[in-house]
Amino acid sequence: MATGNKQIDALARQFLKLSLVEGSVSPEHVTGVLAYVEKHRPPHAAAVLKAYRRLIAAEIARGQAVVEHAGPIDPGVLSAIAATMTTRYRRPVTSIARRNDALLAGLRVRVGDDVYESSVAGQLGALADAV
Amino acid sequence: MSTVLEQIEQQIARLSTKAVRKNTGTIRAVADGVAKIEGLSDVMYNEMVQFPAGAIGIALNLEEDEVGCVVLGDISTLKEGDEVQTTGRLLSVPVGRALLGRTVDALGNPVDGKGPIAAKENYPVEKIAPGIIVRQSVSQPLFTGIMAIDSMIPIGRGQRELIIGDRGTGKTTIAIDTIINQAKINKVGLASGDPKFRPVYSIYVAVGQKNSNIVRTLVALEAAGALEYTIIVAAPAADNPANQYLAPYSGAAMGEWFMENGMDALIVYDDLSKHAVAYRQISLILKRPSGREAYPGDVFYLHSRLLERAARLEGKGSLTALPIIETLAGDVSAYIPTNVISITDGQIFLETDLFNQGIRPAVSVGLSVSRVGSAAQIKATKQVGGKLKGELAQFRELAAFAQFGSDLDAKTKAQLDRGSRIVELFKQPAFNPIPIELQVAVLFAMQKGFFESVDVKKIVAAAQSLKEFFATRKDALLAEIRNRAALDQDLETKLQAACAEWKGAFTA
Ligand SMILES: Nc1ncnc2c1ncn2[C@@H]1O[C@H](COP(=O)(O)OP(=O)(O)OP(=O)(O)O)[C@@H](O)[C@H]1O
Ligand SMILES: [Mg+2]
Numbered sequence: 152m153a154t155g156n157k158q159i160d161a162l163a164r165q166f167l168k169l170s171l172v173e174g175s176v177s178p179e180h181v182t183g184v185l186a187y188v189e190k191h192r193p194p195h196a197a198a199v200l201k202a203y204r205r206l207i208a209a210e211i212a213r214g215q216a217v218v219e220h221a222g223p224i225d226p227g228v229l230s231a232i233a234a235t236m237t238t239r240y241r242r243p244v245t246s247i248a249r250r251n252d253a254l255l256a257g258l259r260v261r262v263g264d265d266v267y268e269s270s271v272a273g274q275l276g277a278l279a280d281a282v
Numbered sequence: 283m284s285t286v287l288e289q290i291e292q293q294i295a296r297l298s299t300k301a302v303r304k305n306t307g308t309i310r311a312v313a314d315g316v317a318k319i320e321g322l323s324d325v326m327y328n329e330m331v332q333f334p335a336g337a338i339g340i341a342l343n344l345e346e347d348e349v350g351c352v353v354l355g356d357i358s359t360l361k362e363g364d365e366v367q368t369t370g371r372l373l374s375v376p377v378g379r380a381l382l383g384r385t386v387d388a389l390g391n392p393v394d395g396k397g398p399i400a401a402k403e404n405y406p407v408e409k410i411a412p413g414i415i416v417r418q419s420v421s422q423p424l425f426t427g428i429m430a431i432d433s434m435i436p437i438g439r440g441q442r443e444l445i446i447g448d449r450g451t452g453k454t455t456i457a458i459d460t461i462i463n464q465a466k467i468n469k470v471g472l473a474s475g476d477p478k479f480r481p482v483y484s485i486y487v488a489v490g491q492k493n494s495n496i497v498r499t500l501v502a503l504e505a506a507g508a509l510e511y512t513i514i515v516a517a518p519a520a521d522n523p524a525n526q527y528l529a530p531y532s533g534a535a536m537g538e539w540f541m542e543n544g545m546d547a548l549i550v551y552d553d554l555s556k557h558a559v560a561y562r563q564i565s566l567i568l569k570r571p572s573g574r575e576a577y578p579g580d581v582f583y584l585h586s587r588l589l590e591r592a593a594r595l596e597g598k599g600s601l602t603a604l605p606i607i608e609t610l611a612g613d614v615s616a617y618i619p620t621n622v623i624s625i626t627d628g629q630i631f632l633e634t635d636l637f638n639q640g641i642r643p644a645v646s647v648g649l650s651v652s653r654v655g656s657a658a659q660i661k662a663t664k665q666v667g668g669k670l671k672g673e674l675a676q677f678r679e680l681a682a683f684a685q686f687g688s689d690l691d692a693k694t695k696a697q698l699d700r701g702s703r704i705v706e707l708f709k710q711p712a713f714n715p716i717p718i719e720l721q722v723a724v725l726f727a728m729q730k731g732f733f734e735s736v737d738v739k740k741i742v743a744a745a746q747s748l749k750e751f752f753a754t755r756k757d758a759l760l761a762e763i764r765n766r767a768a769l770d771q772d773l774e775t776k777l778q779a780a781c782a783e784w785k786g787a788f789t790a
Binding site for chain 1: 301302303304305306307320321322323324347367
C-alpha cells in the first residue's frame with residue numbers, strides 16, 4: 152500500500168522495477184538495490200525500504216502458489232497446480248506447500264490476492280453463509 | 283450397474299469439491315468509516331466487498347495498489363490485517379410493496395421493530411437513469427394539496443421540483459403534506475373502483491436528520507393514515523456517512539420498482555444539503571481532491587445521477603422527486619443550491635421573512651417556478667387561478683411602493699386590497715392538505731369577489747368556513763368538479779349558487 156508520500160512511493164516503485172528480471176524478482180538485483188541504498192542513503196531510507204519490502208512481497212506472492220493443505224500432499228499435485236496457475240496467469244508461477252490442519256480436508260491455493268478454496272472448512276463456511 | 287452409479291457419484295464428488303475462486307485483500311488502515319485495503323486486484327468500482335465480521339463495504343477508490351472502501355455497518359470489529367473478499371455483486375436493496383408502511387435503513391433493513399420484510403425482489407442501488415427515448419413528457423398532475431403550489435407552481439408526475447429555503451421555513455412540512463395528500467387521494471380513488479385511477483406511493487428519505495425529527499414525521503404520517511402508502515428510508519445524523527451517502531440511492535431504487543412496474547411513485551429527499559456534506563466527508567477521508575467549499579469535483583454528478591432517475595416512462599409508471607435543499611441566509615448562489623437548481627425542473631422557494639410574518643406556507647411566489655408542471659395542471663385550476671401568480675407578483679411590487687406614500691390612487695388601492703386577500707387565502711396550516719376540487723371552489727369564490735366584503739383579517743376564518751361548507755354540504759358538487767376537472771357553464775352556475783348560499787349564511 153502507498154504510504155501517502157509520493158516521493159517515497161515513487162522511489163520504492165523504481166527499486167521494484169530494478170529488481171525484476173523478465174517479470175520475476177531476482178535475488179541478485181535485490182541485493183544490488185540494498186547495496187545502493189546502504190551506500191547513498193536516500194532521504195527516509197527506512198520508509199522507502201518498508202514500501203519496497205511490501206512491493207517485493209506482493210510481487211513474490213504473484214509468482215507463487217501457496218498451497219495450504221490438511222494432511223499429506225502429493226508432490227505431483229503441487230507441480231500440477233504450478234502448471235495450471237502458470238497457464239492461467241500467463242506468468243511463471245511456482246508452488247509451495249504449507250500445512251494447515253484447520254482446513255479439515257481439501258486444499259486452499261493462494262496466488263497473489265486470488266484465493267482458490269476447495270477445503271472442507273471453506274465449504275462449511277459457505278454453507279453457513281447460505282443458510 | 284454399480285459402476286455406472288460409481289461413475290455418477292465420482293462426477294458429483296468432483297463437482298462439489300470444485301474450487302471457488304475469491305479475490306481477496308488485506309485491511310491496512312481503518313479510519314472514519316473508510317477502510318484502505320491492499321490487494322483486491324479484481325474489484326470493480328462500486329462493488330460490494332465482504333469484511334470478516336459480516337460488515338460490508340463499497341469500493342469507491344481504485345488505485346494502483348490499494349482500494350478505498352466505505353464501510354457499511356459496524357466498523358469497530360475491523361482491524362488491520364483482516365482479510366477482505368470481493369463479492370462480484372453491486373449493492374442492492376429489497377424493493378416492492380412489502381416495504382410500504384415500513385421504516386428501513388440505507389440497506390433496506392427494517393428499523394421499526396415490526397419484524398422482517400418479505401420482499402421478493404432486489405434492485406441495485408446505483409442504476410443508470412432512463413435514457414431519452416423511453417422518457418415521456420410530464421402531463422399528469424401530482425397534487426400537493428397546498429393551494430399556493432397547486433394553483434401557481436403545479437407539479438406533474440415524473441417532475442423534479444426542488445424545495446429550497448432556510449432552516450425552519452417549513453420545507454419538510456410541504457413534503458409531508460404532499461405525501462399525506464397522495465394517501466388521501468389514493469383512498470378516495472381506490473374506493474371509487476375507477477380502473478383508470480393511478481395511486482401514488484411515497485418514499486421519504488431522511489438524510490442526516492435528528493432521530494427526533496424522523497419520529498415526528500413518522501407520527502404525522504401515521505396520524506394522517508398515510509403510512510400504509512409510504513416507505514421511510516432513514517439515515518439519521520448519528521448514522522455513519524456511508525449510509526447517509528447511500529440512502530437517497532436506496533430510496534430511488536425502491537421508487538424505481540414502482541415506476542418499472544407501471545405504478546406512480548413520489549420520492550422526497552430530505553435533505554440533499556446534508557447528503558452532500560456526508561459525501562464531502564467520505565471524499566476528504568478518501569483523500570480525493572477538494573474544490574469549491576471543500577466539496578469534491580464530482581458533487582454535481584452525485585446529485586445529477588440521483589435526480590435523473592426521476593422520470594415518466596413510456597408505457598410504464600413515473601417517479602416524481604421532491605429534493606430538499608437548506609440554504610444559509612437565503613443564499614441560493616452557494617455551490618450545492620445552484621447545482622441542484624440547475625438539475626431540477628423548478629423550485630419552491632421558501633422565505634424566512636414570510637414565515638416570520640405568519641405567511642405559511644412561506645412560498646415566495648416571485649422566486650418559485652415550475653418549468654414543466656403547467657402542462658399537467660387540470661383545466662379547472664387554470665380557469666380559476668390562471669392569473670394569480672402575476673397578480674401576486676404585482677402586489678408585492680406595489681406593496682413595496684405603498685410603504686413610501688399614503689396618497690395612492692383608487693386603482694392601486696384596489697389592487698393592494700385584492701393582493702392582501704389572496705395572500706391570506708393561501709395561508710394553510712401544517713399537515714392539512716386541501717383536495718384539488720376544494721381548492722377550485724375557494725379560488726372560484728375569490729375570483730367572483732365573494733371575499734371582497736370580508737375584512738382582510740378575517741379572510742382565513744372566512745375561507746375555513748367556506749371549505750367546511752363545501753366539504754359538509756356540497757359533496758356532490760365537489761365530486762363533479764373532481765371528475766370533470768374543468769368548469770363548464772353548468773358547473774360555474776352551480777358553484778356560483780353554492781358560494782352565494784354560503785355567503786348568505788356567513789357572518790364575519
Ligand atoms: N404551514 C404551516 N403553518 C404553521 N406552521 C408551520 C407550517 N409549516 C411549517 N410550520 C412549522 O414550522 C416549523 C418548521 O417546519 P419544518 O420542520 O417543516 O421546517 P424545515 O424547513 O423542514 O426545518 P429544518 O430546516 O429544521 O428541516 C415546524 O414547527 C412546523 O410545524
Ligand atoms: Mg426539515
